[in-house]
Amino acid sequence: MKTSQPEVIGIASGKGGVGKTTVSVNLASSLAQLGKKVFLFDGDLGLANAQIALGLKSEFNISHVITGEKSLNEILIEGPKGITLIPGASGVKQMAALSEIETAGVVQVFSELRGDLDYLIIDMAAGISPSVLTLMEACHRRIIVVIDDPSSIADAYGAIKVITQQSDREDIYLVQNRVQENDRSDILFHRMNNVCMKFLNQSIFSLGAISEDEFLLEALRNKKTIQEFAPSSLAARDFKFLAEKVLSFEPLQQVEGGLEFFVERKN
Numbered sequence: 314m315k316t317s318q319p320e321v322i323g324i325a326s327g328k329g330g331v332g333k334t335t336v337s338v339n340l341a342s343s344l345a346q347l348g349k350k351v352f353l354f355d356g357d358l359g360l361a362n363a364q365i366a367l368g369l370k371s372e373f374n375i376s377h378v379i380t381g382e383k384s385l386n387e388i389l390i391e392g393p394k395g396i397t398l399i400p401g402a403s404g405v406k407q408m409a410a411l412s413e414i415e416t417a418g419v420v421q422v423f424s425e426l427r428g429d430l431d432y433l434i435i436d437m438a439a440g441i442s443p444s445v446l447t448l449m450e451a452c453h454r455r456i457i458v459v460i461d462d463p464s465s466i467a468d469a470y471g472a473i474k475v476i477t478q479q480s481d482r483e484d485i486y487l488v489q490n491r492v493q494e495n496d497r498s499d500i501l502f503h504r505m506n507n508v509c510m511k512f513l514n515q516s517i518f519s520l521g522a523i524s525e526d527e528f529l530l531e532a533l534r535n536k537k538t539i540q541e542f543a544p545s546s547l548a549a550r551d552f553k554f555l556a557e558k559v560l561s562f563e564p565l566q567q568v569e570g571g572l573e574f575f576v577e578r579k580n
């Protein structure tokens with residue numbers, strides 16, 4: 314049994330529809346393909362995005378764990394390519410509007426996660442609601458997905474700003490999604506990094522880019538990950554690079570007594 318803590322990675326964007334679920338599912342499957350044990354949590358508690366993307370159905374979900382009806386282990390479902398999904402609460406209306414305290418309950422539930430697990434990836438809901446911020450704050454590392462579009466850039470900056478103001482954690486990583494063949498993704502990263510340094514006194518890190526690739530949509534339609542559906546596609550290559558970068562993160566500092574998800578607030 315592994316005794317070290319799994320690394321918890323939150324994936325957010327501010328703006329909806331820019332690729333959080335795509336990045337979450339395919340990063341998870343690419344890490345699994347590299348031999349890591351990965352759990353994927355559908356943090357989009359209202360709509361259960363990742364669950365739908367993976368074509369999985371479940372009778373029980375995180376809401377049953379919060380109410381104490383089930384243990385976390387009882388709701389896990391095995392997805393493709395070694396990913397284990399922690400289902401969000403699809404269709405459970407009140408879950409969409411979880412309070413900060415209740416979200417903290419979700420985070421607490423994760424402290425049950427021990428043993429043979431390397432990564433927990435959290436696919437966040439769109440926006441920067443208190444529940445998204447609480448979950449993001451509880452992660453060891455935060456990835457912001459952005460596309461080269463003014464409203465996505467503005468929302469990504471907004472998300473980085475509130476995350477930075479809310480906690481002392483400094484590890485915010487940017488992934489640019491839907492990059493066209495001849496685009497240079499480092500331009501947008503440097504622009505955003507400069508703005509963050511100037512106005513937030515905070516630099517961010519680049520995790521590179523994911524190409525615009527219609528195979529991603531096809532893979533989704535076929536309820537498969539890109540690695541399964543089109544292993545030699547541009548997107549499969551990009552996700553492999555992304556997973557390798559994630560693998561090369563500095564090791565987490567070990568915390569006495571196991572998992573420690575909460576970080577201190579600045580206020």
Ligand SMILES: Nc1ncnc2c1ncn2[C@@H]1O[C@H](COP(=O)(O)OP(=O)(O)OP(=O)(O)O)[C@@H](O)[C@H]1O
Nearest residue numbers: 329330331332333334335439491524525526529530
């Ligand atoms: N790199 C890409 N190339 C082509 N299509 C993409 C790419 N990334 C995402 N898409 C498509 O864009 C759409 C939205 O992506 P996705 O569902 O991942 O976004 P999201 O940020 O999770 O959305 P929401 O905010 O609704 O949860 C999907 O149809 C997806 O297939």
Ligand SMILES: [Mg+2]
Nearest residue numbers: 333334357362
């Ligand atoms: Mg989504």
